[in-house]
Amino acid sequence: MESLPVPSVQAMVAATGGAHVPPRYLRPEVAADAVAGDGEAAIPIIDFERLLHPEVCRDESARLHTACQEWGFFQLINHDVPDDVIEGMKANVEGFFGLPAETKKQVAQERGQLEGYGQLFVVSEDQKLDWADILYLNTQPPQHRNMRFWPDKPGTFRSTLDAYSAAVNNVADRLLGIMSTNLGLQPEAIASKCVGGIQSMRMNYYPPCAEADKVVGFSPHSDADLLTLVLQVNQVQGLQVKRDDGSWVPVRPLQGAFVVNVGDILQIFTNGRYRSIEHRAVINTERARLSVAAFHSPSIHATIGPLRELVTDQEPEIVMYKTVDHESFMRLFFSAKLEGKSFLQRMKL
Ligand SMILES: O=C(O)CCC(=O)C(=O)O
Numbered sequence: 483m484e485s486l487p488v489p490s491v492q493a494m495v496a497a498t499g500g501a502h503v504p505p506r507y508l509r510p511e512v513a514a515d516a517v518a519g520d521g522e523a524a525i526p527i528i529d530f531e532r533l534l535h536p537e538v539c540r541d542e543s544a545r546l547h548t549a550c551q552e553w554g555f556f557q558l559i560n561h562d563v564p565d566d567v568i569e570g571m572k573a574n575v576e577g578f579f580g581l582p583a584e585t586k587k588q589v590a591q592e593r594g595q596l597e598g599y600g601q602l603f604v605v606s607e608d609q610k611l612d613w614a615d616i617l618y619l620n621t622q623p624p625q626h627r628n629m630r631f632w633p634d635k636p637g638t639f640r641s642t643l644d645a646y647s648a649a650v651n652n653v654a655d656r657l658l659g660i661m662s663t664n665l666g667l668q669p670e671a672i673a674s675k676c677v678g679g680i681q682s683m684r685m686n687y688y689p690p691c692a693e694a695d696k697v698v699g700f701s702p703h704s705d706a707d708l709l710t711l712v713l714q715v716n717q718v719q720g721l722q723v724k725r726d727d728g729s730w731v732p733v734r735p736l737q738g739a740f741v742v743n744v745g746d747i748l749q750i751f752t753n754g755r756y757r758s759i760e761h762r763a764v765i766n767t768e769r770a771r772l773s774v775a776a777f778h779s780p781s782i783h784a785t786i787g788p789l790r791e792l793v794t795d796q797e798p799e800i801v802m803y804k805t806v807d808h809e810s811f812m813r814l815f816f817s818a819k820l821e822g823k824s825f826l827q828r829m830k831l
Contacts, residue, residue, distance in 0.1 A: 699771070
């Protein structure tokens with residue numbers, strides 16, 4: 483698995499001021515898309531403290547269930563990841579992307595693998611490119627880490643990422659337990675697939691662009707995993723979620739919240755009850771935008787297919803997705819360019 487090497491957009495903008503957009507990044511069709519205005523639509527907000535509170539958890543769990551069915555996206559407030567862990571992560575990600583290009587290149591991706599500083603999903607020389615640089619790392623379980631790609635600058639990067647990764651993993655596990663119960667399953671039904679579950683992180687740096695309406699920061703896609711928790715590092719808006727009518731709803735990040743989304747594996751596990759929704763990132767004309775996406779997937783030894791408990795009482799033809807081993811699933815995902823939900827289509831029976 484690999485992605486073809488591409489130039490750093492941050493370095494290109496630093497050299498040219500970002501006024502000139504090379505043809506490989508130009509996607510003028512984006513400007514024609516309908517985007518919801520302020521107050522028109524917003525993804526739901528779920529309060530983690532209420533989910534855990536005996537007196538109100540039932541109502542909040544019902545809201546979570548509806549959010550997963552209808553939106554596949556929500557903002558999670560009052561999660562218990564300490565402020566210093568969140569703020570430390572933000573500062574270290576900003577610190578890393580603020581380093582000189584030569585220093586960042588010390589953790590550049592290498593041919594044949596995905597981890598490191600670079601880009602993902604570039605599979606051909608004539609494919610349109612995203613206006614972003616990324617750092618992609620395996621973070622859990624710890625034995626899956628390749629420290630070769632973990633920056634040692636800023637000096638607190640590694641210890642901060644270690645603490646952040648464990649804290650976010652813990653929130654994801656508890657959310658998956660509540661979702662299992664909401665689906666009428668044992669609380670550990672999904673988690674049991676995740677013993678030795680995998681977490682990876684994608685740190686995104688989206689430079690500003692004078693012609694922001696002609697480029698895309700992150701192409702429309704859905705995530706391959708079970709559950710993604712995104713931290714908006716600097717509160718610059720850019721994430722947009724696609725609605726069924728084809729319009730895009732901007733996410734207005736709440737201070738300290740995680741933006742959480744259902745991934746393709748959860749859509750497959752739940753045989754379509756929960757929806758993994760297409761999303762994209764757009765670019766700001768003035769300011770760089772940064773985000774950290776934490777992807778949570780089952781163990782690499784798990785099989786990916788509809789959970790038997792959710793389909794046994796239905797007619798076999800209602801089973802919507804194939805069952806494949808997790809390794810083949812990941813290989814398939816990373817071998818094509820991101821194109822909306824086309825990957826999930828290939829998993830359909
Ligand atoms: O930049 C964002 O807010 C979202 C990033 C994202 O969709 C991803 O990393 O999968």
